[in-house]
Amino acid sequence: MTAQRAQRIVLASRPDGHVSPDNFRLETVDVPAPAEGEVLVKVHYLSLDPYMRGRMNESRSYAQPQPLGETMVGGTVGEVVASRHAGFEPGEHVVGNLGWTEYGVAKGAALQKVDTSRIPMSAYLGPVGMPGMTAWYGYRKIIAPKRASETIVVSAASGAVGSVVGQLAKIDGMRAVGIAGGPEKCAYVVDELGFDACVDYKQAKDLRELARLVRAATPDGVDGYFENVGGDVLNAVMARLNTFARVAVCGLISDYDNKPDEPARSAILNPAMFLVARFKMEGFIVSDHLDLWPEGLKELGGHVGGGRIKYRETVAEGLASAPDAFIGLLKGRNFGKQLVKLV
Amino acid sequence: MTAQRAQRIVLASRPDGHVSPDNFRLETVDVPAPAEGEVLVKVHYLSLDPYMRGRMNESRSYAQPQPLGETMVGGTVGEVVASRHAGFEPGEHVVGNLGWTEYGVAKGAALQKVDTSRIPMSAYLGPVGMPGMTAWYGYRKIIAPKRASETIVVSAASGAVGSVVGQLAKIDGMRAVGIAGGPEKCAYVVDELGFDACVDYKQAKDLRELARLVRAATPDGVDGYFENVGGDVLNAVMARLNTFARVAVCGLISDYDNKPDEPARSAILNPAMFLVARFKMEGFIVSDHLDLWPEGLKELGGHVGGGRIKYRETVAEGLASAPDAFIGLLKGRNFGKQLVKLV
Known part of the structure; x- marks a missing residue:
């Protein structure tokens, strides 16, 4: 493997508010050689x-x-090209966290072999990967529906995480309501994914209008809410929470570009709802719960293999396209799971 | 019992912001006669x-x-003066919800007999009553300490609820930190109740100063927070939450006087903390959990009878003093449990 060259992207500077292409730098480096116990992987998808x-x-x-x-850190799926670990052989497909790079090495313990005979490789970065597990944990373990026909709302509903939340709710016999930006995404959420309703937040010019749209889509109130967005969306849904509702806070993307001293767009305006509805709100990240991945991935794999969970991908081509694709993701320009195809 | 007259207080008008004495009206009415299955109670404490x-x-x-x-609704303890229920006899002491009145009737099932041989009657409205159970539920069932020496913070720490939260935490071997208004209350919380520290929120002129005081009192962060107050206090403590912390929302007294269209003083300014600390925040009211009262009251009664839970009362004399005493309670003028003594 000596002297073979490949590309990677490093963080060149920290963003001041919005992310810009200048924050990244594309470099050409030697392909690393695996040490004892390590595996060299050619990345197919980032x-x-x-x-x-x-x-x-x-x-x-x-x-x-x-x-x-x-x-840059990042989840990847790819193909083993050299192995100094007894458990891996060239040609096998593995998921790992090799980052924004064409080739990477990792210890064997940090890679999971995946079966691509029934499920395509890229799905292991989506509904049968970290986004799917994120949806599964928040829905199954925090929202944890208590009875049939509860109303479950999810923001960023057409995305890699949100789309799985709503489809799990439908499989369980719940009323699934999405929130998404624009008529195309909302049509996809209802027509393709089978949600009962979808609120297009772009049709509301302020919190009051958004609250009206959410109210119309949730005539029986909201029992479970999976939060990806924050801001007005969070406040509009909070006003609809039923007694003993559960809110899983997975992300607050509307605040990610805030500067340190800027007030959060997501401020929770009416905490008295905690007493009115006696609800629970819990933040989580799925990597805190690795012990549950086998259980979750088994359920997700069954649903994806059986066609009960559908998914959509936006695929950028080539490593150099990653910065622009990432900036587009933060602005909601992707549709479904955002991937970069390297091979 | 015919033609005997007694006083009661009714709600005369709804407050526009702050409560005023005009919102109440003192009336003299006939003492009611108990129907079959009912009990007439002379109220000793409201x-x-x-x-x-x-x-x-x-x-x-x-x-x-x-x-x-x-x-006006309200919890009471008093003495049975006439009974048409086989389970009650004149002279027995009972807790009930007879309201702001000198005499009241209730069905036997709505009254609990209490043993005043070991615990004074008024304590059944405090540490061995609804406030004690409120403290017990939020602390035991929501904060639910996981290991020794966690830091437990409670606001309104010298009050009927907060004082019990901190003392339960100390009994369990936790670090208990109170937040209270003024040096006298803080000295009581530390010197009399045995908390490890107390923050006097009146010493801070803004959120930044308050956050500094809270930080100094919680060098290892905060694992559990029992919220009675809201506003700046909530935001200052939230910034100190450790990973997997639990916040029990019992009250947000700083917002109770808000007018309907006024923004809440308690707005949660930085919901990103839900992701940074992956904490849980849950609102509750103790009357949702009546099934747990026997368990809780048994523990509380043991601690109060054994002198491990101390309490303090502010006692107003006579029913006519109730409106002023209530307004004082909302302004934090009471010190410990606010009672009205009628007999």
Whole structure:
């Protein structure tokens, strides 16, 4: 493997508010050689996810900041090209966290072999991967529906996480209501994914109008809410919560670009609802719950393989396209799971 | 019992913002006669509690609004003076919800006999009554300490609820930190109740200063927070929450006087903390959990009888003093449990 060259993208600078292409730098480096116990992987798909925005900041987040000058973190799926670990052979497909790079090495324990005979490789970065598990944990373990026909609302409903939340709710016999931006995404959520209703938040010019749209879509109130967005959407749904509702806070993408001293767009305006509805609100990140991945992935794999969970991807071509694709993701320009195809 | 007369206080009008004495009316009425299955009680002590403020509004709250022209709701302890229920005899002491009145009738099932040989009658409106159970439920069932030496913070720490929260935490070997208004209350919380520290929120002129005081009192962060107050206090403590912290929302007294269209003082300014700390926040009212009262009251009665839970009372004399005492409670002028002594 000596002297073979490949591309990677490093964090060049931290964003001041919005992310810009300047924050990234494309480099050409030697392909690394695996040490004893390590595996060299050729990356086929890179996953782009909102959590990466938090890591670009220096401030306290739920994860360590991304170091400057190092390969951007990120989930990947690819093919083993060299192995010094007894459990892996060239040609096998593996999921890992190799980052924004064409080739990466990892210890065997940090890679999971995946079966691509029944489920396409890219789905292991989507509904049968981290986004799917995120949906599964928040829905199954926090919202945890108590009875049939509860109303479950999810924001960013056409996205990689939200689309799975609503489809799990439908499989369970719940009323699933999505919130998404624009008529095309809303039509997809209802017509393709089978949600009962979808609120197009772009049709509301302020919180009051948005609250009216949410109210119309949730005539029996809201029993479970899966939050990806924050801001007005959070406040509009909160006003509809039923007694003993559960709110799973997965993301607050509307605030990710805030500057340190800027007030959060997501401020919860009426905490008295905590007493009116005696609801529970809980933040989570799925990597805190690795013990539950086997259980969750088994359920998700069955639903995806059986066609009960559908998914959609937006695929950018080539590593150099990753920064623009990531900025588009933060602005909601993707439709479904945002991937970068490297091979 | 015919023609005997007694006093009661009814809601005369709904407050526009702050409660005023005009919102109440003292009336003299016939003492009611018990029907079959009912008991006539002479009230010795009336409990004044912040929840009553919510019921004075017409808007949606966690309970039905208090009807105009009817006796104000409220917990009471008193003596049976006439009984048409086989389970009760004159001279027995009973807790009930007879309201702001000198005499009241209730069905036997709505009264609980109490043993005043070991615990004084008034304590059944405090640490061994609804406030004690409120503390017990939020602390034991929501905060639910996981390991020794967690830091538990409670606002309104010198009050009927907060004082019990902190003392339960100390009995369990936790670090208990109170938040209270003024040096006298803080000294009581630390010196008399045995909390490890107390923040005097009146020493801070803004959120930034308050946050600094809270930080100094919680060097290891906050694992559990029992919220009675809201506003700046809530935001200051939220910034200190550790990973997997639990917040029990019992009351938001700083907002109770808000007018309907006024923004809540308690707005949660930085919901991103839900992701940074993956904490849980849950509102509750203790009357949703009547099934747990026997378990809770048994523990509380043991601690109060054994002197491990101390309590303090502010006692107003005579029914006519109730409105002023209630307004004082909303302004934090009481010190410990606010009672009205009628006999």
